[in-house]
Amino acid sequence: MYLQILMREENRDACRFLWWDGERRIRSYRLTRVCFGLKCSPFLAMGTVRSHAQRHEESAPRAAKEVLNNMYMDDLATSCNSVEEAQTLVDQLDSLLASGGFHLHKWASNEPDALRAVPAEKTARGTGGCPGKTLGIFWDRNGDHLTFMEPEKIRPQGGNTKRQMLSAAACVSDPLGCLAPFLVRAKILFQSLWEKGADWDEPLPEEVERPWVNWKQELADLPLCRLPRALVPVPLELTKRIELHAFWDASERAYGEVAYLRLKTPPGSVRVNLVAAKTRVAVKRLSLPRLELMGALTSARLIRFVQGPLRLDIRAISC
Template identity: 45%
Template sequence: GFKLAKWASNDSSVLSDIAVDKRATTDNREILRTLGLHWNRERDEFTFVALITENEKNCTKRKLISDASKLYDPLGFLTPFVVRAKILFQKLWQAGIDWDEPLTTSIAEDWSKWKREAKNLWKIKIPRCLIPSPMEETDSTELHVYGDASKWAYGAVAYLKVISKDKTTVRFIMSKSRVAPLKTITLPRLELMAALIAAKLGSFIKNSLAMPIQRVICLKDSQIALSWIRIEAKNWKPFVKNRVELIQQLTEPKLWKY
């Protein structure tokens, strides 16, 4: 089989036991790229770099997609920012703009603003370590998943709450988002779609993390969506029924909070 190499650690004592030729090398002593992400091993944080050219004339749909795809964000750390590019792309399809056709004035202005703001992504730092205290000192761990929606997009974000004897810490794990369908859907239904993403996200994280999680708490700010989730699915019409059934299979309805 393959022998593992290019080892890296934020702990010098760990690296001291690894042969020099087996360690990861980089021009920057602190920053390493791992699976497309930038990791500051000294601070043990994920950082972000946007290699996007700001001042360009005659930007096209092809160029917009090319630039947006340069942000590799598999865990959704940048979801609020990335989803704005997805919304602009949807607007381009609605406007019927061809691949190499210049953007409309309003979309071009929004895109220029997005690219200007992309320069500041380096300021975002996400701690890699989810549990800063030793596991034996941890009293309980809870997964809190928030779902939300607007007329433009919907999604969910998950945090791990770790309660120990001396302190409580909260860590951002990951998020997911989708652009709202072109077909008009009522906001309560979009909120339910966000709740389904939250349920799937919570289930995925709980099954993926190699640690005990005492509770998975899901939160929504839509009383209508919550009422659907808390009542037996068969009472609703197909659109609501199908999604509520999945949500109830993946989560405990009583642990959905407002």
């Protein structure tokens, strides 16, 4: 993506580098394209893609809408109500972004017929039942659910230390908060080390090491956590009522909030799906009633945060 974007002439001198082949004199070159490693490169890449989509909102409205609303860096995730709609969207997205020099690949769908017209070399090559990865979360497209994997490396040199604790906890990617009750335990243990003044490479005290070892052992059970990918698993025209509900709770060590989407579909059936969750360790010197109020505040913020991206006709909100 980066190398498809030209750099302004006046900025190219800031991206000079020296090249020496070992025999001839040292040569000075400068980059003409946006390169990897610059802090501004992700912003420039996404800004360019979004600007390209905005310019084509009239000629390709659906594809432009998906790019503007559902694309994050080089990942685009969306849903369609039918195979035919998905096939049309694939063609529109491919044409829209190709016209700007951006060629889509690694297509994946839980419905194989949706990608029938896509060349095999442009599809994701997930084999052996191994789920693919999108936006930091593993997606098993055969069962159409989100899941998690045990981190491969969770034991850096040095044994159980504060440094190793932070490294291991950071290996678990959970942007939606599906593992919030599990990850908050690591946050609490990490906070307790700061309260004790432990150094980064100092062995953990026994009262912290024991629950930490248990936490690491439970990482092997992460694949057992499976959540449906689709928040609205039926066509929107079949839903009678959509509600958004948030709940929160607090203790002396942590507080958190969670948002659920409640769907009512004919003939009177109800579906409830997790939307997002967040946890925070408790700030010192705050009373339990104050922490309960903090949970209420953050749950209201969570509702506001998820309400916009959902873009659904939500009839009732409770918090």
